[in-house]
Amino acid sequence: MQDTPNRPYHHGDLRRAIIETALEMLRAEANWQFTLREVARRAGVSHAAPYKHFPDKAALLAELAMIGFDRLREALMKAKPEASRSLLEEITPIARAYVAFGTDNPALYRLMFSAEEGRAVGMHLNERALAVFEVVLEMLGSGQAAGNIRKRPIRGQAAAVWSLIHGMTMLAIDGLLVPEKVGSAPLDAALSTLVEGLEIPQPNT
Amino acid sequence: MQDTPNRPYHHGDLRRAIIETALEMLRAEANWQFTLREVARRAGVSHAAPYKHFPDKAALLAELAMIGFDRLREALMKAKPEASRSLLEEITPIARAYVAFGTDNPALYRLMFSAEEGRAVGMHLNERALAVFEVVLEMLGSGQAAGNIRKRPIRGQAAAVWSLIHGMTMLAIDGLLVPEKVGSAPLDAALSTLVEGLEIPQPNT
DNA sequence: ATACATTGTTGACACTGGCTACTTTGCTAT
DNA sequence: ATAGCAAAGTAGCCAGTGTCAACAATGTAT
Known part of the structure; x- marks a missing residue:
């Protein structure tokens, strides 16, 4: 020490x-x-x-990637609000935390999603990646149960949510979209559109 | 030859x-x-x-990336249907062509979106990337004009569309989501959710 | 105290990759 | 024919990198 x-x-x-x-x-x-x-x-x-x-370079890399997924999951759990009136209120802080994690750890985030040699490592990674994915699934499940979210196959909705957030994170890391001075405006706008596709439409739209 | x-x-x-x-x-x-x-x-x-x-490696790389954007744009234009009754019908073939381009040229697609040293290259790339982005903007613009799409700031909607498709492409390249035997099921499901967020909600939903 | 396992250091090997002379080839214009 | 020039080849430098083997220092158990 x-x-x-x-x-x-x-x-x-x-x-x-x-x-x-x-x-x-x-x-x-x-x-x-x-x-x-x-x-x-x-x-x-x-x-x-x-x-x-x-033992070798690949082993360290694999461990780093796993730690990355764990930390990402922690960040999402921490950002998750206990109570929220709307889906948008619930999903926004999580998405922001996700993108922030990516832009704060750009190389790590890329590493986490690089297939890397063979399939063995990839499979182990999938376990951790799945844990992140499940945060999304839980949110959608409880939303459907509460009647806020359209009754569609959850996996499809989850694919939409994860793809959108992953895509924004990648674009942000690469400097396109959300070039940091714009703040999170594009993020919020995209989230609104997504949420409107998840929520059950209200009469006053 | x-x-x-x-x-x-x-x-x-x-x-x-x-x-x-x-x-x-x-x-x-x-x-x-x-x-x-x-x-x-x-x-x-x-x-x-x-x-x-x-002159050097970076120059070749930059040229390859630009060609990549050009070819991607061509692929999207070719996939774009002339007539379509619904937004989903219009957007689905384009999105499929986009993801297919990515999975067919995985390393090229990654190269296209790697910031690469300095900003000079990035700026040039942005021109080409913007041309791809404009395909999305046009589609949304005509959709709004035709009254199929909600009147929201177009750039926000475009960010949602591009992020979602980019995200799916990346995930597909990395073997998570759409692992090729599932076909395009997750893609289509995610698209449906997205489109429901873009379209003006119909009474029978 | 002494033997041993752990954990670090040093040095080297094999390889690769970007890049730079310098030379050779062959087309073209005089 | 021949001179010139662009394009390709050859050879090599230099800087890294992953990895291993041999050695040294430190803590620990007997």
Whole structure:
């Protein structure tokens, strides 16, 4: 914990330090090509040290992606309001938190959704990704039960919600749409349109 | 065109050949890290030959991205039906063509939306990207004029449409959602939800 | 105290990739 | 014919990167 200036050996918890350094770099630079050596450099250890904690580069990458999904899910849960009168009121803070996570961690977000070699990793990732997806499913399910949302197949509606938010996040990361000075205006506008497709239409439209 | 086995010098139209080779590779392999040397290899020329036609790697990349946007726009225009009774009928083939373009050219599509160093390239790309965006704007504009679409700020609706389709395309490329055996079911379902948010609600809903 | 496992360091290897001379080829214009 | 020039080839530099093997330091168990 304390940073005694000379601590050449036995860092203490290098594994965690490496992960956090990597996460920090994935947050700071939008287009960063991940290299083990640079992570080690920034963590203040030798270039081979990470191999004592991770079998290879892919393993670290996979772990980072999983942590990303976990953190994203936490951010969404935290943003979720307890009570809300309308679907728009419920979905807006969640969507904003989602997009904010993406723009705050651009490289990490891209990593999370990169298929990466083979299917093995992809399958594990899907478990975590599914947990995020389920936040959307729950919201829609309770909305349908409460009678606010049209009775349509939930998976289709969820696909619409997730695709829209994922798309906005990606576009925001890449600098098109929501170029940060516009604020969240396009986000809110798009959300309104989406919500009008989810909600049961009211007479006064 | 013909592959005369010995054609060491003066390829004829190497510039075009390089571009098409690169496009082919960007279509075939989803996760391909672009390297000039491999393009040259596959084009059957020496690894330094491309430098006679492109100042550096970034220039070729930028050109490929622009061609990508042009081809995407062409695909959308071709898919656009002349006459359509409903908004859903109009938007569905366009959206399908969009997603199909993405899944057919996964690496190219990613390249098109990667911010890439600096802003200069990004700005040029934005012109082409804007041309694609305008296909959406036109559709919404004529829909509003015809009285099929709610009178909302068009840019917000367009943001919703583009984000949703872009998001689905990305998810499809990455193997989540629309994993090719499901066909276009999730796509169509999401589109329905979106269209219901765009259209003026009918009494029999 | 001593042996051992852990965790770091150092150094090296094999490879790749972008890029830059310099040379060779072959078309074209005089 | 020949001179010139554009386009392609050859060779190589230089900077990285992932990975491994050998060595050193540190904590821990006997």
